[in-house]
Amino acid sequence: MTRPTRTHWAAITAVVLALLFAGAATVASAGGGEDGKSRPPTPTPTAASADAGFARDMAVHHQQAVEMSFIVRDRTxxxxxxxxxxxxxxxxxxxxxxxxxxxxxxxxxxVSADSEPMAWMQKDEHGAHSGHSAGHQAKDGSLMPGMAAKADLQRLGKASGKQAEIEYLQLMISHHNGGITMAEGCVKLCTVDTERSLAQGMVDAQRSEVGLMADLLRKRGAEART
Incomplete structure (x- = not known):
């Protein structure tokens, strides 16, 4: 019998955690307040909400981070x-x-064909236009803040050893910084408490990892890209 791989277990864990967090969100919406009285359930997010927009866009953003991480794993x-x-x-x-x-x-x-990436950050919680850029499309072809362009991924895939490490760390610092901006937007705009908590956790963890990656770059005689 084939033994489960780390990737297989990660996929199983992701499904289990998704169900647990979804259940927690449902219970929190229907549960009572601190005074023991029941609270009105939190409305289910709409397709155009910040909650849904963040979940869709960050899922894409995360998928690229996973892809880059697997590339460098095989290049160093x-x-x-x-x-x-x-x-x-x-x-x-x-x-x-x-x-x-x-x-x-x-x-x-x-996937929403009716809205461009980052459109959910265009409005604040009162529906007013915010200072965040919506429909982000960088000149290099990246879809969202910090995402690597196709040429970046090709360069990473061709590098090896120390150069692959530097390419990965530089790309991932930019990727994390873009993800932090998105997660901070969800902390401000999302309405589902469980999702906002996850977003804040992303901000804290990725800021810490950016510091670690900057140290790793300096050890290799390189700096983060500006």
Missing amino acids: QDDEVRRLAYDIANTQANQRGMMLGWLDLWGLPK
């Missing part, structure tokens, strides 16, 4: 970078499973 033998890449891939695959699970729970599509 450095234990420190490989361990970081595995941690990022595992964490973001699990979080992606949670967000896709919420979309299923809410009965919403995982």
Whole structure:
């Protein structure tokens, strides 16, 4: 019998965690307040809501981080970078499973042809136009803040050893910084408490990882891209 791989277990974990977090969100919506009285259930997010937009866009954002992490894993033998890449891939695959699970729970599509990436950050909680850029499409072809362009991924895939490590760390710092901006937007705009908590956790964890990756770059005589 074939033994389950790490990727297989990560996929199972993502499904289980998505169900647990979805269940927690449902219980929290229907549960009582601190005074023991029941509270009105939180309305199910709509397709145009910040909750749904963040879940859709961050799922795509996370998928690229997982892809880049698997690429560098096969392009270097450095234990420190490989361990970081595995941690990022595992964490973001699990979080992606949670967000896709919420979309299923809410009965919403995982892909929206009616809105451009980041459009959910265009309005604040009162519906007014915010300072965030919507419909992000960088000149290099990236879809959202911090995402690597096709040429970046090709360059990473061709590099090896120390150069692959530097390419990965530089790309992932930019990727994390873009993800932090998105997660901060959800903390401000999302209405589902469980999702906002996950977004804040992303902000805290990715800021810490950016510091770690900057240190790893300096050890290799390189700096983050500006």
